């Protein structure tokens with residue numbers, strides 16, 4: 510009997526599609542192995558009505574699956590496929606990211622309710638209600654479009670789209686990640702792709718991250734064959750920036766990155782105050798060929814942002830969070 514590798518995934522359609530991408534990529538390299546997808550509901554999936562950031566971290570999307578990763582029981586798994594943007598930059602000590610692969614379009618998009626004619630943010634009427642639970646999206650949009658209102662929307666992509674179409678909910682539009690919509694064949698919902706200076710995306714957005722046990726050299730060997738190196742370099746730089754700024758998911762850090770065929774990385778980044786009134790921006794361009802160079806790139810970009818006032822904006826955010834508790 511040939512060896513079976515078990516790939517853990519959350520239960521949402523997007524999570525399963527992403528796990529299937531990794532399974533297919535591995536199967537192409539290792540046709541003699543079986544790759545099986547194991548799904549599990551996480552706490553995050555069950556918390557639909559509170560803003561994510563009130564739960565103090567992203568591990569609520571990963572803990573139940575990590576339990577299966579360390580388990581020695583038959584139901585244990587060998588790896589977990591994540592949207593890289595949902596993976597905290599500081600993983601618990603026993604785990605690591607074994608590989609980063611396949612970045613789909615990393616941009617955020619505008620999805621306007623289907624009975625409305627508006628084609629872009631600039632066409633939306635002043636009292637429009639923007640559905641998003643992301644402080645990053647809200648802060649950046651408040652800065653550029655202070656006339657809009659913002660309303661939290663939770664749930665997986667299909668749940669959010671259903672809420673958008675329900676007139677009782679009062680949303681004019683949603684802001685979502687292009688990657689998620691494209692991967693589950695809902696690209697036709699996209700009204701406008703957003704980019705700088707409107708909205709910069711989340712660190713790691715659109716890329717897949719595979720989490721494994723730190724000591725699991727066998728699974729690491731498999732993943733070494735499927736890593737996407739340009740994506741790895743760019744996302745390592747983005748995650749290093751985020752880590753240096755100590756920004757979790759609750760911090761309005763946006764990035765827009767490119768890597769040229771000859772490995773020149775350009776990252777534009779911004780930290781925006783929650784009210785949208787202050788912003789610190791920075792842009793760095795440099796040849797990056799190793800993960801160490803990518804780490805250093807992120808640290809230098811963090812320094813640049815701090816010199817532009819990012820520290821003051823972050824201190825204010827941390828202070829406000831403390832006083833909420």
Ligand SMILES: NCc1[nH]cc(CCC(=O)O)c1CC(=O)O
Pocket residue numbers: 592593594595684685686687688689713714715716
């Ligand atoms: N916030 C949840 C989340 N995590 C990953 C994606 C989409 C896929 C990706 O960004 O890789 C989404 C949905 C969204 O932000 O619209």
